[in-house]
Amino acid sequence: MGTASSTIPPAGDPGRVLAEVFGFPSFRGDQEAIVRHVASGGDAVVLMPTGGGKSICYQVPALCREGTGVVLSPLVALMHDQVAALRLAGVRAAALNSAMSFEERVEVERAYAAGELDLLYLAPERLSTPGAVELLQRGRVALFAIDEAHCVSQWGHDFRPDYLRLGALAELWPDVPRVALTATATPATHRELTERLHLDRARHFVSSFDRPGIRYRIVPKTKVRDQLVAFVKGEHAGEAGIVYALSRKKTEQAAAWLREAGVDAVAYHAGLPAEQRLEAQTRFLREDGVVVVATIAFGMGIDKPDVRFVAHIDLPKSVEGYYQETGRAGRDGAPAEAWMAYGLADVVQQRQLIETGDGDKATRRNQLAHLNQMLQLCEITSCRRQYLLSYFGEQSSGPCGNCDVCLDPPRLWDATVPAQKLLSTVLRIGKERGRTFAAGQHIDVLRGTESDRSRALRLDELSTWGIGADLSVAQWRGLVRHLLAVGVLESRGEWGVLAPTEAAKPILSGDESVMMREEVIARRGTGSTGAKRSAASADLTAEQSEIFERLRAWRLGEAREQSVPPYVVFGDATLRALAVHEPRSPEALLEISGIGQAKLDRYGDAVLQVLAEHSLAEHSLAESAPAESGLA
Structure with missing residues (x-):
């Protein structure tokens, strides 16, 4: 040492x-x-x-x-x-x-x-x-x-x-x-x-829990492979990011999906050999544009400032976990994005894991409370940032203007009648057939979809058979997910069978209505909610961006030589300031945020040389350009 x-x-x-x-x-x-x-x-x-x-x-x-x-x-x-x-x-x-x-x-x-x-x-x-x-x-x-x-x-x-x-x-x-x-x-x-x-x-x-530079976006899960690739490669190409999945298998699958699409992606989970985990972590920290696909085993203490996005392809277990994981994006203050795709299967899977886990009754109750709060964040029809801040005991002055709900406000849809049809079906199957089913069988009844099981159990004789044929399977699954999120339905047991709660009674009687996002019913895809936020250098001029990239290349070489992550040499914010102000002396370098005396002594001459070389190149280019003729 x-x-x-x-x-x-x-x-x-x-x-x-x-x-x-x-x-x-x-x-x-x-x-x-x-x-x-x-x-x-x-x-x-x-x-x-x-x-x-x-x-x-x-x-x-x-x-x-x-x-x-x-x-x-x-x-x-x-x-x-x-x-x-x-x-x-x-x-x-x-x-x-x-x-x-x-x-x-x-x-x-x-x-x-x-x-x-x-x-x-x-x-x-x-x-x-x-x-x-x-x-x-x-x-x-x-x-x-x-x-x-x-x-x-x-x-x-x-x-x-x-x-x-x-x-x-x-x-x-x-x-x-x-x-x-x-x-x-x-x-x-x-x-x-x-x-x-x-x-x-x-x-x-x-301090305030607000991270105003992070854009929060949550979309219904359809074809998660296509959605993830479109988000990472289509919206954040060449940028560093973290993708979270719940299982080790899903982690390796998602990393493979991204690699097949041309993204530099690595997998990280506790089941991998220690050497492989270390290599993945080292590449993520020390190279530019690497995407790590990980379980929650990855991330705590990771001090990489230029993570431009955090994506979740499975529902997090709690709002705290979600907030901490998404908080790993944009530590340098530049714009970043927190994106998540979730679906009904996520809800059922999480409830199954809780009910079949080793925890006692108090532990399971606490875990279910965490899950329900996470579901509320997903299904909320008002500003997501306001919900997050209130969860941590902080009041905000108003909608944030930088989440999907604020940028593309969802239209509310009165789903009371479809909810009554669904609840009636759940109750009738239980009462008249003495059976309980997961969401898929109830949806088949509502849509009148015949199968060997429906014929064997005479489900086509139920009064609710076929009364929901006007909605698609995806639309009905969206409604089930919403009713689970607001506590009208609950998913029980290993197979995720549906059962109504006390909150279903006023809906069935018509005393309460069900208002939900129209996008859950009608919209598909990743649901992009606006232009992509800029990367670290996007708001610089063309010349400043060129200086930034020169400095970035120099920084990468220094970092490799010293076996440290690039941001340990200088953060992106310091490189941006150097590109904007172009200091020409050691004294001027000390005016740049992030450069103290020790770093001036170590890197000052090299930084000044990079800036001087750029200036010389620009001067040479200007001299070699053809002069204007001056003729009218």
Whole structure:
């Protein structure tokens, strides 16, 4: 690892550290208040959306305080990338994890005990290993940062038992400030993590959960292969993205679909060999335009800023999971898209998994509640962003103007009569035939579709036989999905048989109506809702775009030479600023956000050379162009 001397300014002023180490001229949002509070010794609970700059909230105060900031982070990938980025900025950073050799671990432990580290990254489970606490007690801890703190919530979507041990930090180091950070917490999760981590005296900083740069889009699932390819290749060609699927098989299938369509796609799930997973993750992080198709095993701690889209081809299990997964898009602030295709089979499958799972009654009830909230997001006829924000306890001022519902408002359709026909069919089959069926058989009855089963059970004798022939199978499935989402129907058992709930009674009696999206009934396809949002350089002039691409090519070469992701060298936002302002001196480079003294020393000459070469090429081109004749 080495023990190079720190380039951190001797004064512990947060603003100076931010500018000279990280190259940012000012803090964003609540960052400065959080940093100063923690730097002065206070505990904090920080709720901030992905891309909001959470790492600054513990990295800067760690550098302002005596000792080593200890960061508890759940994934090796995050540790590796953050350590690499910090070192390039002149910070003495290291990590301890199981992927390291014995010799590497010994060197890191020695450097920590000797006070030669500014930041040390550990996995939460490491605190339970023999000697871990003793090691930390051998050095001086500046602060503890608990990242992804929502993982301590036992009712949350991402519970990790190792996080429950982190409450002991308050007793072992009572005078060391602790900061818990997460991008995903409902008010209930917020309360739970505060209690379990013993942060009752902490100051709470809750930023807006809004990610205005992300466009949310949810479409009915028809032919998911064609829909996915059209979305990725047709709307985001050459851009980095993540596609989520629920099963390992579906993950590999979808990656194959995209590769066959000419997309550079890789699969990632827990069942693949470790080497293959590492290769997929490394390619995604370090190469441009790679799409990873993954289960939820992929993503937490992934710090890639230029992900232009996140797609779901299966229904997520909860709104929290959906929000966190979609939040991995557009961390650099440039426009990004969250796209999902879902259908009736998704709903049935999720309910089957819950009912046949190992959890107790309370766990299943909690999982069903999460699923129902996810279904409401899918079926909602008002702004999706407003729903998401209200889910996390935040009120918005009005519709967002950047989701499919706002951009292409759905027409509402009075589906009361078809709903009554469907409910009557479910009840009559149960009462007159003593049988229960999944959605398909009820739809066959409504449409009058004959089969061996319908003849054997004399279903054609039911009074509802054929009364729904005016609607297609897809339209009836859309109605079933909607009634499941609003709690009028429920899907039971291994086969997903339909049963009406108490909420069906006022609909059958005509006391309540069923209003739903007309698009569920009539519209097909991916349902594109407007022009594709621009990629990172789309709003630059032609000349600026050329400079941006030159810098991007140079950055890729540097990253490969150093074996780090390109964004660790410079983020797209910094390259954009360089392309716009074209600085010509080291002093001017320091004015660019994202360039601190350490990066100026390391990359300044090379960046100036790239800019100078572009200027020379433009000058040569201008001289070689034929002069205007001046004749009328």
